[in-house]
Amino acid sequence: MTKLAQWLCGLALLGSAWAALALAPPGLQPPGPLRQALLPLPVYLLVAFGCYSLATVGYRLATFNDCEEAAVELQEHIRAARADLRRRGLRL
């Protein structure tokens, strides 16, 4: 099953469960407070996911390592490499 298919299945499952409970005809409705919380649930979840995404990307951006020593080391290695290659006869 492709990822897209998995998502569609998952959304269909959750969507129909939500619709069955939240949009049920008057006789089959769950109690008042539960129904009040259920109706806006999809929007709440979307907003919660949006916040989670922002927080996660923000955190990862802030903790993205800067490899200063790697850059310095590379410059040294380049110097050594060029000197040695010249010795070995490479025309740079």
Place this chain on the structure above:
Amino acid sequence: MAAPGPGRLSVLLPTYNERDNLPLVVWLLARTFSDSGIDFEIIVIDDGSPDGTQEVAQQLEKIYGSDKILFLFPSGTAYIHGMKYATGDFIVIMDADLSHHPKFIPEFIRKQKEGNFDIVSGTRYKGNGGVYGWDLKRKLISRGANFLTQVLLRPGASDLTGSFRLYRKEVLEKLMEKCVSKGYVFQMEMIVRARQLGFTVGEVPISFVDRVYGESKLGGNEIVSFLKGLLTLFATT
């Protein structure tokens, strides 16, 4: 070409206009491997560079010996073409522009032995992996794109667009048959297909030093094609 030995490593280096960087990369590779006692060969596949990369590669072949360096003219996909000549059990794919440092290759090998992994992928996003030379905007795009990829593809690897990896030779051959995309998306597709086929992926933190020479571009076009590629993988794998 030399006879294959146990645990020999083939490095595939596709190049385009790397006249300045190629000798440096080859020198670093040769030194890393001789320091670690690793049997190796380097296969340079040049895509018709107009800047003299070919001449430099041929000079290097003379200096290091043609059992250590092989230069190939372009013919179809660089990796597929290069693999035909590879005699190693393991293949390392990396960039030839010094953004990837060969010093990590012994760590890839160590990790591979540790978990008997089919693929070892260098990651910029975990442990003490990281990047040098990126501004905030570039880092944000990178982290944002990676987050989207993780959510949509749940790939089981932290750095999907990285191109510094070690593969078992048979695994790379199998994957090259199946992968159809190019560029960033190709690297992503390799990992996604590998997981589909039940191959194991290990990770090693690496540092990515952005372009010492030359220019690096991440324009709107690249972002759009990345998103298209991501959505295609999402819908087809």
